[in-house]
Amino acid sequence: MKPSLQLKLTQHLALTPQLALSIKLLQLSTLDLEHELEKYLRENPLLERDEMYAQTDVAPGGGSGDEATSPPTVDERTEQSFSDEENWPVDEAAHFSSSGSFDDEDSDYQDVQAATVSLREHLLWQLGLMTLPDRDRVLVRCLVDALDDDGYLTQSLDELVDTMPAELGIELEELQIALNHLQHFDPTGVGARSAQECLLLQLEALPVDRTRTLAADIVRHCLDQLASHDFVKLKKHTGCDDDALRAAHLLICSLNPRPGAQFASSDTRYVTPDVVVRKLRGQWSVSVNSDAFPRLRINSLYAQILSRQRGSGLAVHLQEARWLIRNVQQRFDTILRVAQAIVERQRQFLDHGEVAMRPLVLREIADLLGLHESTISRVTTQKYMATPRGIFELKYFFGSHVGTEAGGAYSATAIRALIKQLIGAEEPKKPLSDSQISEVLGQQGIVVARRTIAKYREALSIPPVNLRKSI
Incomplete structure (x- = not known):
């Protein structure tokens, strides 16, 4: 084959560093954006937060590259073990009592207890208040350590006896006595070995009456039928009428099948909305949440040095800082445009609720704004809108x-x-x-x-x- 020269013209998109940064920032959530900005702030000496920024709202797109980024207009700001057994009771009781103040009228003891005291600490505090022989105290503590997060004893007593040192000579009857002590602790139902036992413990703690007796009978013998709502078999077994069965059913439903769950530590995650929607003068208005908008600027001292010394090594950092500020501004401009387009098409949802939600796809918004569908997908992922009906991810409005x-x-x-x-x-x-x-x-x-x-x-x-x- 004879070699030859050919001229070929093609088009391709060059992903410049600035474009790559813009795409990266656009797809980040507000929390991830903050983490990313912290990295840039540590690495770039010319970039800093505007800590003295005056609390006024400025429309997006109004600042130059060297100026601080400023939040877009917001019409109304949102409001916005055996060895150490001897000394533990004092320590545990002291720890518990320091978790909250009974003299503070504004404090809610139940909330403080649930937030700062674990189930184990709560039970050991109660154990410290009881007058028990040392051997029984140790056994109760061993049972406390064997409970799961819901307050259940998942191991049988036989298994627990086998795990204890043989030289102690612990017998099954001793462990059963210790369990009886534990099952009288608060919260009621703790130390149960099954859901059935948990419910029965709570029922036994209630005053004796006809409803409690019927409920206990149902829990002992007909719990499966109750779970499947087979009320015909329940009435046939108990011989009760509809009213009595209804009362017993309500009583059982009021019990807590997970008594230890209230002491579990909760991982609460808060969402900061990117945009806020309000109805002003009969029209739905969208603005960027100023609390979600990072305020960045160029360090003025380094900027002055660079203006006098051309060719300084800080010039690269200056350009990176300018790119970052512009791209952060552009990110919020794009989020705002997309949010405005969504609100325009979902006004009926804002007025009347979910039943008025209209069909909407990403392409519809992309065609309207002249953006690529993938850009709309990035904008609507992990970005949130605060409305009078609640906070929703932008993707919620599509489907x-x-x-x-x-x-x-x-x-x-x-x-x-x-x-x-x-x-x-x-x-x-x-x-x-x-x-x-x-x-x-x-x-x-x-x-x-x-x-x-x-x-x-x-x-x-x-x-x-x-x-x-x-x-």
Whole structure:
């Protein structure tokens, strides 16, 4: 084959460092953005936060590269062991008593206790107040250490006896006595070995009456039938009428099957909305949340040095700082534009709720704003909007749709809201099946298969018809 020279013209997108930074910042959540900015602030001496920034709101896009980034306009600011057994009771009691003050009228003891005291500490504090022989005290403490987070004893007493040193000569009867002590501690039901035992412990702590006796009988012998709402078999077994069974059912439902859960440490995560939606003069207005907007600027001292000394090694840092400030501003400008477009199309949702949510896809917003669909996907992921109806991820406003008999479309979110409404208004003795819900929606012109109804119902954590039936 004879070699030859050919000229070929092609087009391709060059991903410049600034464009790569812009894409990276756009897809970050507010929390991840803060972490990323902290990294830049540590590495770039010319970049700093504007700590003295005056608390006024400035429209987006108004600053130059060397000026501090400023938050967009916000019309109204949002409000916005055996060896150490001898000394432990004093330590545990002291720790517990220091967790809250009984003299502070503004303090809520229950909240402080749940937040600062673990289940183990709470139980050991109670143990410290009891007058028990040392041997029994040690055994109770061993049982406390064997509890899970819900307050259950997951190991059998035989297994626990086998794990203890043989030279102590601990017998099963001793451990049973220790368990009896533990099961009288607060919270009631702690130390149970099953859900059935947990409920019975709580029932036994209540005053004796007809309802409590009936409830205990149901828990002992008919707990499976109660769980499946088989009220016919329950009445046949107990011989009670509807009113008595209803009262016993309500009493059992009021019990706590996880008594230790209230002492578990909770990992609370807070969401800072990127944009805020308010209704002003009858119109829905969108603004960037100033609390989510990072205030950055160029260090003025280093900037003056660079203006006098051209070719300084800090010039690269200056350019990086300018890029970062511009890209942060552009990020929020893009989020604001997308949020405004979403609000314009979902005004009925803001006015009337989920049942008025209209079908919406990413491409519709992309075509409107002249952006790529992937950009809209980045903008709407882990970005949140605060509305009078709550805080929602921007992706919440997009979703699949279902056709109607008239040839239109209905949002899946709206259909889920309708299902929730129908189930909420159903007759408790005759709840609606998935097929019946499908028929009701069909009468409204919304064609939804029974399987789809079941899928939406499960997504709403609503049990099937047999478990919703009541007396």
